[in-house]
Amino acid sequence: MSETGRIIGLHLGLLALLFALQFVLPAYHHGNLARIMVLASYAIGYNILFGYTGLLSLGHALFFAAGMYGLSLTIQHAGFTAAPALLTGLIVGAAVSAALALLALRTAGVAFMIVTLMFAQAGYLTILYFAEYTRGDEGFVIQAAQRVLWGFDLSQPTNRYFAAFILFATCLLVSLTLVRTPFGRTLIAIRENEERVRMLGYNTFAHKLAAMIISGTISASAGAAYGLLFGYAGASFASVQYSIFPLLWVLLGGAGTVLGPFVGTLFMFYLIDLSSGITTAYMLIAGVTLVVLTLFAPQGLVGELRRRVWRWLP
């Protein structure tokens, strides 16, 4: 089989497996997997900027929250139905990521991390400040009646799973296509050596700007979908923790691999889920995992797999 054939086969195979799983999984894991697919879409968005372009952002919660609040606030206060609210979430996410990109891309390295962190923190505090509309930390519930998209009631488990699946499949295929186009290849080149790419005549700023907007918009779509599927919006989704989670998932799964975000999210979710039966200290597990990863497997699970077995993995 050719390399392209193998790549397409592997990814479509995963999607087919996820599609088939909904008929056999027990209710508890069925719900979990829907949540994992939405969060993995968030991680896929993060991976485009971090894994492929080499820009470590500590402020992606801002984009996730932009999508979530773009959707939920318009439903709650402007009386939008689900479809236009979802679109609003995406547009807000794209606008916020473009604005932050124009500012933050003037810096690099550690300064880039701190700038994204600071603006995300300002966004989080802004949500708290307008508690009259957002209800701050406590958040608000989106009623089941308002979560009907094109006639499908997304508070039903089957519809919810299917919606999460469509979101995840779209994000995965977009990400797979993107990294195989010349544009995606240029991003990887920027990650490896930005100076050289600039010397070869590419406009690296425009490429990074586009990567950040795509990454932010995918993250925002995950945020909007999370609000729509699980019916809740709260300020904690904009906190620093939610900027660090996708970093953790991507690092765990493998930065700069298409499947890494999903594998990392799945692994982390069940690690916490299983260990919370034994201890409540899931943050300790997250902390230890982060440190161990930076020490021993900077490539992540899928990254190690690519290094050792399947060298053709995208």
Add this chain to the structure above:
Amino acid sequence: MELGPYILLASLEGAVTAAVLALTAVGLSLVFGVMRVVNIAHGEFFMLGAVIAWYVAQSFGGHPALGFALALVVAPLFVGVIAVVADMTILKRIEYDPERTIVATIGLLYMIQQLTLMTYGPEARPVEAPFNQRIALPWFEFGDNGLEFYYPWGLSTTSYKLAVIGAAAAVLAGVWVLMTRSRAGLLMRATQADREMALAFGIPVERVYALVFGMGAGLAAFAAVLIVPIQQAHYLMGADPLLLSFIVVIIGGLGSLPGTVLAAVLIGLSDGIISVFFSPTLAKILATLLVGLVLVFRPQGLFGTRSA
């Protein structure tokens, strides 16, 4: 109360904030300056200092001043040792790579926070101040009888708060002397200026790094012991000092000690005065935006000369 005494009171409170902030931020700035890494777990070292101060004060009977004095020595040392161990087991092994250090120290942050929650618990606990006399402050007024002094109600401070300012100033002076006049300081400055060259001249760079990391954490812990009689020890108390220290270090110019102290005084005082007039959330929003914008448009900081 009129506006004048109000502002005096706010700036006194601000001066206490500034003193503690200056210590914490100098610790962060030292680590950044010499080692070129950002320590996200710095706020947790601060928190550990406060928690250990509570343990020491609790387990030590007798006069509260003795327990407190002991905590002032034990907490920074203990936290310093933890930081040195973290440096040698984690940071050294990832070769002080700036980005991986940030990820690893985030992991460290989670670990310290969760371990504190599991052992110390979620309560906020006070430590008794060693001395705490209330000092009423006079205010003047031009009345019918010319200049008059009187004591407005509520305009007061405590001897302990003044002592905090004094202690912080003394320690900062000590750090300054250490950096500029001692051999250890010379080695640190040499490492800061050029790591490779320092190594070539036989300076034990790895030991200097471990020492600096421990010292930075120790300074944060010392600041926390000073503030704990005023603020109480809590396992989540590290977030605000971390954010504020970041702001101070960035505004003061990364790695510049005098700039850091100056910025701490500026931020501490204005924080005290601003929060009289605005809501604290709004003040924080403005401060975080300011830091972001300073980094974007003036990466060398307001007082610094070198870029990040």
